[in-house]
Amino acid sequence: MDMKTIGIDLGGTNLRAGVVDEKGSILVEKSIRTETDKEPAYVIQQMNDMIKELMDGHDISSIGIGSPGPLNPHEGRILSPPNLPGWEDVPLVDEVQAAVDVPVHLDNDANAAALAEAAFGAGRGHASSFYITISTGIGGGYVLDGKIVQGAQGYAGEIGNMILKPDGPSWSNLNAGSFEALASGTSIGREGKARLGVDGGAEEVFRKVKEGHEAAALIVDDTITYLAMGIANLTHIVNPSVFVLGGGVMQAEDLLLVPLRERLNDYLYPQLRNQVKLEPAELGTKAGLIGAALLGRTEAL
Amino acid sequence: MDMKTIGIDLGGTNLRAGVVDEKGSILVEKSIRTETDKEPAYVIQQMNDMIKELMDGHDISSIGIGSPGPLNPHEGRILSPPNLPGWEDVPLVDEVQAAVDVPVHLDNDANAAALAEAAFGAGRGHASSFYITISTGIGGGYVLDGKIVQGAQGYAGEIGNMILKPDGPSWSNLNAGSFEALASGTSIGREGKARLGVDGGAEEVFRKVKEGHEAAALIVDDTITYLAMGIANLTHIVNPSVFVLGGGVMQAEDLLLVPLRERLNDYLYPQLRNQVKLEPAELGTKAGLIGAALLGRTEAL
Numbered sequence: 332m333d334m335k336t337i338g339i340d341l342g343g344t345n346l347r348a349g350v351v352d353e354k355g356s357i358l359v360e361k362s363i364r365t366e367t368d369k370e371p372a373y374v375i376q377q378m379n380d381m382i383k384e385l386m387d388g389h390d391i392s393s394i395g396i397g398s399p400g401p402l403n404p405h406e407g408r409i410l411s412p413p414n415l416p417g418w419e420d421v422p423l424v425d426e427v428q429a430a431v432d433v434p435v436h437l438d439n440d441a442n443a444a445a446l447a448e449a450a451f452g453a454g455r456g457h458a459s460s461f462y463i464t465i466s467t468g469i470g471g472g473y474v475l476d477g478k479i480v481q482g483a484q485g486y487a488g489e490i491g492n493m494i495l496k497p498d499g500p501s502w503s504n505l506n507a508g509s510f511e512a513l514a515s516g517t518s519i520g521r522e523g524k525a526r527l528g529v530d531g532g533a534e535e536v537f538r539k540v541k542e543g544h545e546a547a548a549l550i551v552d553d554t555i556t557y558l559a560m561g562i563a564n565l566t567h568i569v570n571p572s573v574f575v576l577g578g579g580v581m582q583a584e585d586l587l588l589v590p591l592r593e594r595l596n597d598y599l600y601p602q603l604r605n606q607v608k609l610e611p612a613e614l615g616t617k618a619g620l621i622g623a624a625l626l627g628r629t630e631a632l
Numbered sequence: 633m634d635m636k637t638i639g640i641d642l643g644g645t646n647l648r649a650g651v652v653d654e655k656g657s658i659l660v661e662k663s664i665r666t667e668t669d670k671e672p673a674y675v676i677q678q679m680n681d682m683i684k685e686l687m688d689g690h691d692i693s694s695i696g697i698g699s700p701g702p703l704n705p706h707e708g709r710i711l712s713p714p715n716l717p718g719w720e721d722v723p724l725v726d727e728v729q730a731a732v733d734v735p736v737h738l739d740n741d742a743n744a745a746a747l748a749e750a751a752f753g754a755g756r757g758h759a760s761s762f763y764i765t766i767s768t769g770i771g772g773g774y775v776l777d778g779k780i781v782q783g784a785q786g787y788a789g790e791i792g793n794m795i796l797k798p799d800g801p802s803w804s805n806l807n808a809g810s811f812e813a814l815a816s817g818t819s820i821g822r823e824g825k826a827r828l829g830v831d832g833g834a835e836e837v838f839r840k841v842k843e844g845h846e847a848a849a850l851i852v853d854d855t856i857t858y859l860a861m862g863i864a865n866l867t868h869i870v871n872p873s874v875f876v877l878g879g880g881v882m883q884a885e886d887l888l889l890v891p892l893r894e895r896l897n898d899y900l901y902p903q904l905r906n907q908v909k910l911e912p913a914e915l916g917t918k919a920g921l922i923g924a925a926l927l928g929r930t931e932a933l
Contacts, residue, residue: 401903410903459784459933473870475776475933482871483760484907489868492901494861496798506864506899560795563807567790568869569774570783598807600793602702602711606785632760632776 335389337382338624340440341398343367343414346374348381350389351624355451357617359385371409371421379430386431393627395436396423397443397619400470404485404631407437413503436626442479442488443622444614445472448575450625452613457572461565462612463490465558466578469511473569481631491515495560514557516580522550537583551583555591562591563598566607577612584611636690638683639925641741642699644668644715647675649682651690652925656752658918660686672710672722680731687732694928696737697724698744698920701771705786705932708738714804737927743780743789744923745915746773749876751926753914758873762866763913764791766859767879770812774870782932792816796861815858817881823851838884852884856892863892864899867908878913885912 334353339346342365349360361381366374382394399412407424409415428435445454445462454460454474462472469491473480480487491511499508500518512518520532526546529535539547562574581587588611596604614621635654640647643666650661662682667675683695700713708725710716729736746755746763755761755775763773770792774781781788792812800809801819813819821833827847830836840848863875882888889912897905915922 401901471869475781480776480870482867483873484871484904486868486901486904487871489871489901492868493865494796494899497796497861504902560798564794564865565869566783567787567793568772568866569781570785570788570790572784598795600702600787600790601805603785603787 333390334628335391336624336627337385337391337394338443338620338622339378339382339394339396340443340619340623341365341378341396341415342440342619343399346378346381347620348378348385349620349624350385350391351621355447355621357620358389360620361385365415367416371418375423375426379427382427382431391433393434393436394427394431395438395443395623395626396427397438397440397623397626398423400439400441400489402437402439402485404436404438404442404481407435409437434627438479438481438623438626438631439470439485439488440619441470442472442481443626444577444612444618445474445488445575445622446479446625446629447614447618447622448577448612449474449477451621452618453575453610454573459569459571460573460575461569461571462575462577463562464578465515465576465580467515467517469515469578473571475632478629478632490561490565493561493564495557495564510557510561514554514561516578519550519554519580522553523547526550533580533583537586540586551586552590555587555594558587558591559594559598562595562607562609566599566603573608573610575610575612577615577618581611634691635929636692637925637928638686638692638695639744639921639923640679640683640695640697641744641920641924642666642679642697642716643741643920644700647679647682648921649679649686650921650925651686651692652922656748656922658921659690661921662686666716668717672719676724676727680728683728683732692734694735694737695728695732696739696744696924696927697728698739698741698924698927699724701740701742701790703738703740703786705737705739705743705782708736710738735928739780739782739924739927739932740771740786740789741920742771743773743782744927745878745913745919746775746789746876746923747780747926747930748915748919748923749878749913750775750778752922753919754876754911755874760870760872761874761876762870762872763876763878764863765879766816766877766881768816768818770816770879774872776933779930779933791862791866794862794865796858796865811858811862815855815862817879820851820855820881823854824848827851834881834884838887841887852887853891856888856895859888859892860895860899863896863908863910867900867904874909874911876911876913878916878919882912
């Protein structure tokens with residue numbers, strides 16, 4: 332039997348919804364701008380309208396929503412995401428569930444993308460995978476035996492808050508010297524401003540590296556060191572079969588991936604050197620929608 | 633039907649073997665000194681003799697061995713444990729398997745203890761648990777859904793090598809500023825020598841704290857900070873339902889546990905504060921043997 336589910340990618344910029352088949356293909360997709368200046372109730376109504384249209388003519392068995400965190404996946408509540416201003420403790424699953432007669436699930440966007448990459452992207456065929464999105468921030472999702480590890484309070488995969496250097500920079504509500512404060516796109520941009528005096532963020536730093544700018548190359552080199560440390564920690568904690576690296580910063584994959592694989596060896600037990608697989612994500616911006624559609628297909632751990 | 637299995641705790645000091653029933657009770661136990669000055673083949677022969685005696689009169693369905701690491705649980709090989717000098721790449725499972733007709737399993741001692749605490753100790757009834765042994769070194773074991781997470785190369789739970797402070801002390805073959813170098817019994821002893829000039833290791837530092845010695849209290853306070861950071865990292869990575877704390881250092885539980893629960897809050901996302909459970913281990917030195925007996929009862933992840 333064909334299994335079709337709806338995935339919804341609720342982002343701070345766009346609200347996307349689509350019907351996904353059992354092979355991970357998006358059969359139909361709808362996208363509108365997320366009107367974050369309106370009440371959550373308004374956006375939820377739009378979401379319910381999109382779902383209704385998509386369910387017309389498709390036999391849908393479940394609906395999954397991926398959203399920026401923090402959120403409570405067990406209770407289906409959005410807590411207070413920086414990327415969705417005004418969404419304070421919103422019982423999103425209840426609001427959508429009231430409008431449909433199939434099960435509705437919620438998880439954070441990184442966990443959704445992790446599931447998609449594990450099933451249909453760079454993690455497929457592996458017993459376990461750890462998805463890392465390196466973008467404005469750093470997020471993650473750990474998939475084991477085809478299931479997302481949510482954790483007791485839903486905070487598994489919140490690797491951006493991992494402490495790597497207690498005397499390092501502070502950053503929003505994260506720990507001082509967190510992985511995110513040391514190795515995200517924002518941290519590359521911050522160092523670009525501090526060391527090079529440029530305002531163009533990570534993109535400008537990468538551009539300067541390609542032009543042969545040495546101080547810019549040192550910024551990227553530091554980022555690679557912190558990425559290697561963070562990935563080594565994850566290896567010595569859960570030792571996944573593969574790390575899948577996504578997010579906007581990985582568009583500079585040609586500057587990052589090969590030296591990162593090398594640098595990682597410096598922080599691993601000798602027996603693990605050259606054994607740990609790092610692969611670029613394959614599904615790009617579709618991962619969130621596809622992964623959301625998978626939330627109802629597998630149980631979470 | 634009664635399920636009985638044999639657990640073997642191969643330590644650097646003692647070799648223990650016992651028959652464990654389905655409730656986790658040890659029905660019969662044998663213990664001898666581990667003759668580490670002899671060849672591994674000699675010790676394995678002793679182990680096989682103990683197994684033969686234990687199998688007499690008991691219907692045994694599997695045998696599990698817990699050993700110091702590093703080892704390869706998938707291939708059943710002991711690699712080169714510092715605590716078992718001379719055991720270089722020993723195919724232990726093959727050697728024992730040749731002598732019996734029930735399945736033989738191998739995992740490291742911390743993973744075995746983690747399984748035992750999850751099934752019959754402080755982790756029972758929880759969906760997931762992370763066992764941390766704080767002793768000469770720091771080890772760990774992550775149990776999810778009743779199964780030990782071994783990882784792709786068997787290095788899951790090797791949390792002693794987690795980097796917490798890259799400019800921190802170096803330590804055997806671990807990363808500079810590793811969790812073990814900052815928060816183990818050995819590190820407490822090292823700081824005792826450096827700051828107090830005492831040679832009695834962690835025990836003497838704890839004794840001095842109880843006598844009201846302020847500089848000794850500061851050493852313990854630093855240890856609590858690093859333990860809190862390490863546990864916060866594990867929380868933001870896998871968010872287990874409970875942390876189970878064992879090992880020799882936890883004999884000073886009265887000095888550690890209450891302040892550690894408090895300090896942990898400093899490094900957690902606000903929504904997680906006072907939500908993360910830290911519990912002392914319950915099975916003591918029996919955990920290794922009981923957990924080894926469980927290796928064949930559940931699949932590993």
